[in-house]
Amino acid sequence: MAENYLRRDGFRVVTALDARSAAAVLREHDPDLMVLDLGLPNGNGLDLLRGVRAGRHLLHRNSLLVAVSGFSQDADRELSRAAGFDAHFAKPLDLADLDTLLAQGVTGGTRSL
Template sequence: MLDQHDVPSASPTDGAQPGEAPPQGRRILIVDDNADSADSLAMLLQLGGHEAHTAYDGPQGLEAAARLQPDVMLLDLGLPGMDGCEVCRRVRQQPWARRALLVAVTGWGQAADRQRSQEAGFDAHLVKPVELQALEKIIAGLAGRG
């Protein structure tokens, strides 16, 4: 499982040049009960050439995932209604989710938190505030997935 400290910084030759769209935009669903944070991250990802959607609690995130079938889900762990780990487990049961990248994006960064997210089925664990460059590097790694 990856975290933002495992991701090397992007060099100017990685993917798009500043101001250009990435080689392939992704459909991304951000699920976070902090609407300002979710909306800001969605805007940044859209500026980077991605299609970004938001949901603000666990059940809403699960419904949006079923409808959108995103390439990438960024899930806060401490969600109301249903925590991010349970959302992840339920999403992972869906056939379309085999190809999806699920990333825990949370303020919880202890070893036990990372272990819990890995056991739930997350591919990566990022601690807030998320470094956009680290997130983009993880998303770019999706191209190598089948």
């Protein structure tokens, strides 16, 4: 659902089904926006982002990082923020919330996921 929404909004979307393929996507692309499910197979979104922050995967400094999770308590949101995410949304993702965030956070250049 978010994939189609972002495409209609002019984003070039690249998807990954698990943590390994998400890491491969990061090696091949330089996204302006990364929407990452925290419950990925073969790892999780928090570990993947920690790898990004540790320099194992390239990501430019201005990328907007969005966590999506079935867990949305304050402690879950704090874990996401501590890992370096800019936002944490509960599943199912509310596209209006994503749109508001995009209006604030993605500027200039080619927009991509």
